[in-house]
Amino acid sequence: MMPAPAHSFSTVTDSPERVARELSLTLGRVGRASGALVFVSGRLAEGAGAVADAVAPVLGGVPALVVSGAAVLNEDGELENQSAASGLVWAGGRPEVLVGSGGDAEAVAESLASQLVDRMARRPAPAAVFIRPDGFSPHALEPLARGRGLGQVFGAGSTGPVAAIDAEGKVHSGGGVAIVLRGLTSPAVRSSPACRLLMPLRRITETRGSMVTRIEGEAALDVLTAIGNEVSGQPLVLAVLAPEEREGEERPELVIRGVQGVDPVRRGLMISDEVDEGMRIAFGIRDPGAARSDLERTVREMHRGLAGGVPRFALYLNCAGRGSSLYPSPDVDIGIIRTRFAGVPFAGMQSSFEIAPHRERPTLHLYTGVLALFSAPS
Numbered sequence: 324m325m326p327a328p329a330h331s332f333s334t335v336t337d338s339p340e341r342v343a344r345e346l347s348l349t350l351g352r353v354g355r356a357s358g359a360l361v362f363v364s365g366r367l368a369e370g371a372g373a374v375a376d377a378v379a380p381v382l383g384g385v386p387a388l389v390v391s392g393a394a395v396l397n398e399d400g401e402l403e404n405q406s407a408a409s410g411l412v413w414a415g416g417r418p419e420v421l422v423g424s425g426g427d428a429e430a431v432a433e434s435l436a437s438q439l440v441d442r443m444a445r446r447p448a449p450a451a452v453f454i455r456p457d458g459f460s461p462h463a464l465e466p467l468a469r470g471r472g473l474g475q476v477f478g479a480g481s482t483g484p485v486a487a488i489d490a491e492g493k494v495h496s497g498g499g500v501a502i503v504l505r506g507l508t509s510p511a512v513r514s515s516p517a518c519r520l521l522m523p524l525r526r527i528t529e530t531r532g533s534m535v536t537r538i539e540g541e542a543a544l545d546v547l548t549a550i551g552n553e554v555s556g557q558p559l560v561l562a563v564l565a566p567e568e569r570e571g572e573e574r575p576e577l578v579i580r581g582v583q584g585v586d587p588v589r590r591g592l593m594i595s596d597e598v599d600e601g602m603r604i605a606f607g608i609r610d611p612g613a614a615r616s617d618l619e620r621t622v623r624e625m626h627r628g629l630a631g632g633v634p635r636f637a638l639y640l641n642c643a644g645r646g647s648s649l650y651p652s653p654d655v656d657i658g659i660i661r662t663r664f665a666g667v668p669f670a671g672m673q674s675s676f677e678i679a680p681h682r683e684r685p686t687l688h689l690y691t692g693v694l695a696l697f698s699a700p701s
Contacts, residue, residue, distance in 0.1 A: 326354025328699075329413040329636035331397040331668040337366040337406040339377035347381040349412045358418035358502065359387035360451070360638070362395040362672040365406030368483050374408070375486035375494045384490050385412075386420045388500050390453045391483040392672025393643035398661050400654040401673070403647055411670035413636050413697075416506030420487035423499035428454060428463040431498035436466035439473055442503050447474035449509050451638065451695070452685075454499035456480040456675040461580075461687045462596050468684040476685040477512045477695050479640040479674035510637075510695040511628055514679040515621040516563075516579050517614030517645050517690045521550045524565050524575065524603040533583075534591040535562075535598050542590035547582070550606045558608040561690070562594045565603040566682055575603070576681050579689045609690055611650045618656055618692055622663040625696055632698040637669035640677050640693045656692055664696070 330352040332345045342361065350356050359382065363374050368391035375389040395402050395409035402409070419442065423435035431454055439450055452467070459480060467476055478501070487500045504510075525546075529537035538546045551560060562582055565575040584593040598604075641656055650656075660669065677688040 327352055328415065329353060329411065329668045331409065331411045331670045333395060333397045333399055333402060333407065333409040335402060335405055335407045339367065339370065339374045342367065342374055342408045343377040343381050345408070346378050346410055349410060350381065350385065353412045353414050355414050356385050356412050357414055357416055359385055359410060359412045360670060361387060361389045361408060361410040362392050362670060363389065363408045364392050364395045364402065364672070367406050367408055368392065371484035372486055372496055375488055379488045379492050379494050382488055382492065384492065386418045386490050386502065387488045388420060388453065388502050389486040390672060391481045391485065392674055393482050394646060394673040396639065396641065396657060396672065397670040398657065398668060400657050401646055409670045411636060411638065411668065416504055419503045419505065420489055421501040421503065422487050422495040422497040424497045428457060428459040428498070429466070432463050433466040435499050435501050439501065439503065443473055448503050448505040449475040449507065450501050450503045452476055452478035452499065452501040452678060453481050453485050455485060456482065459676065464678065464685055464687055475509050475512055475680060476678065477680065477693060478678040479672070479693070480676040482675050507697060508700060510697045511625050512679055512693065512695045513621050513625055514677065514688055515618040515692045516577055517609050517642070517649055518561055518563060518579055518607040519610035519613035520563060520605045520607045521554065522605050524605045527598060527600055527602050527604050530598050530600055531589070531591065533596045533598060534586060534593050535604060536589050536591035538604060543592045544585055544590040547592060547606055554608065561607050563605045563607045564597065567601045568603065578681055578686060579691065609644065609649060614645065614649060615655060615659065618659050622660055622694065625694065626663050629698055632700050634664055634667045634696055634698045636697050637664065637667055638695045639669050639671040641671060641673050642677060642690050642692065643673040643675060644690045645692060646673055660694065
C-alpha cells in the first residue's frame with residue numbers, strides 16, 4: 324500500500340497505551356511523517372499527561388501535541404460523551420512545538436506570542452495554538468494579535484491539560500501549547516457560527532468601556548427587550564458583533580459574544596472590551612438550521628477557493644455547544660465537511676472556545692466551527 328500524505332485515527336478507550344498503539348499504526352501509514360496531533364476526551368482528557376508519556380516513545384522524533392477536549396472527532400464522526408481519542412499524522416514541513424507558561428491566560432498567550440514572533444522572525448508560518456480555558460477572555464488573545472510577523476494563527480481552548488512532545492521525545496506541559504507548521508502551504512482557515520440573527524446588524528452609536536449603551540440612538544437594553552419578546556421559550560440570547568460595513572461587502576465577519584450583564588440605569592448591556600462605536604451588533608440565538616446552512620456555505624466557498632489545488636488534510640475545531648447538544652442527529656458538521664472533501668483525512672475536538680482570524684487577527688470565537696484546510700498548490 325502506498326504511504327499517504329496524511330492519515331487520521333479515532334478510538335474509544337480509556338487506555339493511554341491503546342492510544343499509543345493507534346498512533347503507531349497511523350504513523351506507519353504515512354510516508355516520512357513529520358508532525359502529529361492527538362485529541363483526547365473523557366478519562367483520557369483527565370490524564371492527558373499520561374497519554375503524552377505513552378505516545379512519546381512511538382513518535383520516533385516526530386513533534387506532537389496532546390490536547391484535551393469535550394469530545395474528539397475525525398472524518399468518521401464525533402465521539403461524544405465517552406473516553407476517546409482521535410489524531411492526525413501528516414508528512415511534509417518542519418513542525419516545531421512550543422509551550423506557554425504563566426500565572427494566567429494572558430501570561431500564557433504572551434509567552435506563546437513571544438516564542439512565535441521569535442520563530443517567525445525570518446519567515447511567517449501558520450501555527451495551531453491550544454490554550455487552557457482557566458480565566459480566559461477575548462482580551463487574553465491580545466498578545467497574539469499584536470505579534471508582528473506572525474503567520475496565520477488558529478486553534479482552540481482545551482477543556483483541561485495540554486502537552487507537547489518535542490523532536491527529542493521530551494514531554495512538556497503548560498498553560499498552552501502551539502505547533503508551528505513551518506514548510507507547509509498556509510491553510511485556508513474559516514469560521515462558521517451556529518447562530519441565527521433575530522434582527523439586522525445595526526450600528527453601535529455609544530459605548531462605555533465594555534458596555535453598549537446605544538444602538539443607532541436607541542437604548543441597547545430596549546433593543547434587546549424588544550427582540551426577546553419575539554422569541555418563544557427562554558433561549559440563550561447572544562450578541563453578534565461585526566466590523567463597520569465595507570463597500571461591496573457580501574458576507575460580514577461575525578463574532579459571537581455572550582451578554583454579560585445589564586445596567587438598568589443606563590439601559591446598557593455588558594458585552595465585551597472589544598465593542599466600539601461604529602461597529603455593528605445584532606442579537607441572535609443558537610440554531611441548528613442556521614449552523615448547518617452557514618457551514619455548508621463555508622465549505623462550499625473553501626472548496627471553490629482551492630482553484631485546482633489538492634486538499635491534503637484538515638483540522639476541525641468545533642465548539643462543545645454544537646454537536647449533539649445542537650443537532651437532533653449525530654455527526655451533522657462532520658458529514659457536511661466529509662461530503663465536500665471526500666477522502667480528505669481530518670481530526671479535531673469539541674472545544675471550550677475557538678481561535679480563528681477575524682479582520683486578519685487571531686480572535687476568540689464562541690459556538691463556532693473552525694476549519695483549517697491544508698492543500699498542495701496546483
